[in-house]
Amino acid sequence: MSAIRALRQLSLSSRAIARPARIAPFRVSNVVASRVSLSATRAFSVSARRFAEGSSDVVLSQKLAEELKYEKEAAVESADPEFLKTFKEQGVWQIEDTLGNDEVTLTRKFGNENIRLMFSIADIQTADEDPEYEQEEGDDANSEDEPIHTYPIRSSFSITKTNGKGSINIDTMCQEGAFIIDNISFYPDAQLGTELTAEADWKRRGLYIGPQFDTLDVAVQEEFEKYLQERGINENLAMFIPEYSEFKEQKEYVRWLDNVKNFVDA
Numbered sequence: 141m142s143a144i145r146a147l148r149q150l151s152l153s154s155r156a157i158a159r160p161a162r163i164a165p166f167r168v169s170n171v172v173a174s175r176v177s178l179s180a181t182r183a184f185s186v187s188a189r190r191f192a193e194g195s196s197d198v199v200l201s202q203k204l205a206e207e208l209k210y211e212k213e214a215a216v217e218s219a220d221p222e223f224l225k226t227f228k229e230q231g232v233w234q235i236e237d238t239l240g241n242d243e244v245t246l247t248r249k250f251g252n253e254n255i256r257l258m259f260s261i262a263d264i265q266t267a268d269e270d271p272e273y274e275q276e277e278g279d280d281a282n283s284e285d286e287p288i289h290t291y292p293i294r295s296s297f298s299i300t301k302t303n304g305k306g307s308i309n310i311d312t313m314c315q316e317g318a319f320i321i322d323n324i325s326f327y328p329d330a331q332l333g334t335e336l337t338a339e340a341d342w343k344r345r346g347l348y349i350g351p352q353f354d355t356l357d358v359a360v361q362e363e364f365e366k367y368l369q370e371r372g373i374n375e376n377l378a379m380f381i382p383e384y385s386e387f388k389e390q391k392e393y394v395r396w397l398d399n400v401k402n403f404v405d406a
Contacts, residue, residue, distance in 0.1 A: 204401040307333030
């Protein structure tokens with residue numbers, strides 16, 4: 141019986157819902173209608189403005205301005221720092237640095253050779269301090285003998301000859317004032333070995349890149365190191381790269397803060 145009652149109640153409810161209720165007609169005067177329309181337009185306009193200018197925009201802009209002011213006050217003078225002046229005065233390497241790019245290129249000539257070095261400041265942004273190398277309290281006495289920059293920066297060299305075919309590419313890790321060689325590749329086509337395009341990179345991936353450097357005979361390793369030293373790929377250059385990376389990263393960070401703040405304020 142309970143099931144039958146439930147069905148009857150459902151049927152009665154359906155009839156009640158199906159039966160339309162009588163509603164008295166309601167007329168809105170033209171004046172009231174225009175006021176309602178104007179009010180709706182104003183509400184939509186305010187809502188649109190509020191969506192375009194979020195409630196957090198002002199606070200974010202203030203925080204960006206504070207950070208930008210702090211960085212500019214803490215920054216070194218706008219002129220080149222001393223280490224950069226000294227490097228340029230040596231006249232060995234030419235710096236190719238495009239504002240907004242994270243890659244830096246150094247070039248030089250050595251006899252009939254064209255040498256190019258490339259590194260990226262992105263490496264210092266992702267360098268995490270390894271707890272294995274953290275100093276203990278008792279090691280403070282030796283801290284003065286250790287280099288300031290200990291994070292690794294990938295550095296790639298290419299050497300080509302004006303009167304010869306092919307190129308030698310050297311992949312290294314710049315760390316603690318030295319270049320740690322990973323491998324040395326040879327490409328019969330100099331353009332393929334030095335071209336910075338996705339197509340050239342794809343073609344290089346399928347080629348033999350040479351043995352790991354530390355698997356070579358010790359005598360061969362030593363002669364290769366002398367070969368690079370003679371071309372200015374030495375300790376001085378290995379010390380310059382992390383210094384310049386920090387210098388450039390700071391400039392790019394200040395520029396980023398300024399650009400983002402201007403975008404938020406627009």
